[in-house]
Amino acid sequence: MCDASLFVGAALPWLRDATEAEARVVFDRLDRLVVSPEGPRELPGQSYQTTEVKSQKSGVHLLSAAGPLELPENINRIRFFDLDADNPQAPGPVHDELRRRREADQEGNADNNRDDVDENNGNLSRYTPVSDPDASLILPSSHIRRACMLLPSKDEAIFFADTRFVTLRLDTAHNLEDTIAPGGVQSIVDAWPALHEANFLAIDAVIPNPKNSDEAYFFFRDKYILVNITTRQKVFNAKNIVEEWPSLRQVGFNTVDAAVLLSDGTAYFFRGSQYVRVDVRPGTNGDTVVGTGPKPIQGNWPVLDQASFKTVDSILTSPHGGDTYFFSGSNYLKMIIHPASTQDKLTGAVKPVKEGWSSLVNAKFY
Known part of the structure; x- marks a missing residue:
């Protein structure tokens, strides 16, 4: 060979x-x-x-x-x-x-x-x-696996694209400086021991643990794992999503494309053209669907619908707790999320990632 x-x-x-x-x-x-x-x-x-x-x-x-x-x-x-x-x-x-x-x-x-x-x-x-x-x-049509997360220090954000990831630095005002942190583009298998051990070759979605900001749930295919962000070591072994998340099993989400944790401890999970809101309860199997779901993005999420975001690839929470960045295909937008309502507010024009995130272009993520 x-x-x-x-x-x-x-x-x-x-x-x-x-x-x-x-x-x-x-x-x-x-x-x-x-x-x-x-x-x-x-x-x-x-x-x-x-x-x-x-x-x-x-x-x-x-x-x-x-x-x-x-x-x-x-x-x-x-x-x-x-x-x-x-x-x-x-x-x-x-x-x-x-x-x-x-x-x-x-x-x-x-x-x-x-x-x-x-x-x-x-x-x-x-x-x-x-x-x-x-x-x-x-070779049917496919997509790049993408995910992103704000680090606990709120000074940096990590973007994952298939087998790679890159860390972006934030300025003192907690706005994205759009520069690549030291270390550059790295491989998941080299830099994340817990993910490597669990055979997570890429990341579909990631959300922080509502009870511990130093931990985050990583999703890949039909599995998830809880990882300590500082040490990058596992908190527990990878588990099957539908076996451990009753809410996601209820709505038929055996995989997750993107997720975002809200300040009230609930989270939105996206899969394909649908989404569901879940009450996350760490350390238990008591998570529940909030309201009804899953719901189609089209007709139920006006900001995403008007932006022609039929699916969502990744979501980044703003460090100052205001805007949330949604990425879909080659575009992104910023919005203020108002849970359980249709009053979400678009806070900027829909733009190509190449125009707003030069560092991701330099990293060849787009």
Whole structure:
């Protein structure tokens, strides 16, 4: 396998349980899907020393990286297709795609041997798509996973985009200075031990713990985890959303696209074109739906409706407790939220992210 294949095999924990033959299926498709003008079928990067490890469970030889892992910049341009989140017609969460592939192979059903690689990372200026005869079966329309959060100090905000994140600094007046903090763009797997351990390759949504501002709930696919923001260590192991959030189970939200915590301890959760308001009760399974839900954004949230925000990708609470930033696609807006009413106030024009957040453009998040 090429250096890029060895790197991805070492960087993504879920591939460590795969046989070399299974990993080749993914990497061979990866090589066919993208080509860099600087070099055919190879991602820029460095060689990684690897050792062969024999699995005690299966007896097969696995590839394992030796030493700390340094992410080549361009590896973040590759995005792995999520069957559950990217295909609304999927019957349910897919917890182990490689296991499913093995079962399909045993049954001799080649049609089920689908790949989980998607080349659409929203920023492909350095790559050229390569014709793939099976692409129509494998690559439905998809979106970049985005989330953002205000840090407890209220001096910085973190933005997540698929496998990466960047910290933006705030000025003394608590307005976004729109500059990248020291450290620049980083990888989730390198900088967030709890998320790495939980196999959270990206973040769908994040909200602070109403009872402890040093903690936050991170959502990825059908799982969530509570993490200490300062230490970036887990408070508890990742759990299934619908098993632990009765309110979200009630409205059929087995995944979450965006969320925002309000000052009264309730939160709005968005999934697709719908949203619901939930009374969050940390440490219990007593969270409840406030009012009725889920509700369609269209016809029920005038500010978002008028801005043509059919879905919401991420939400950032303003540090001074006034405006809230909503991001959808390539645009964003600011509003003052008035819970349980339709009197939310738009506090600025709808703008392209590229015009209002130069640092996110510089980070290649948009």
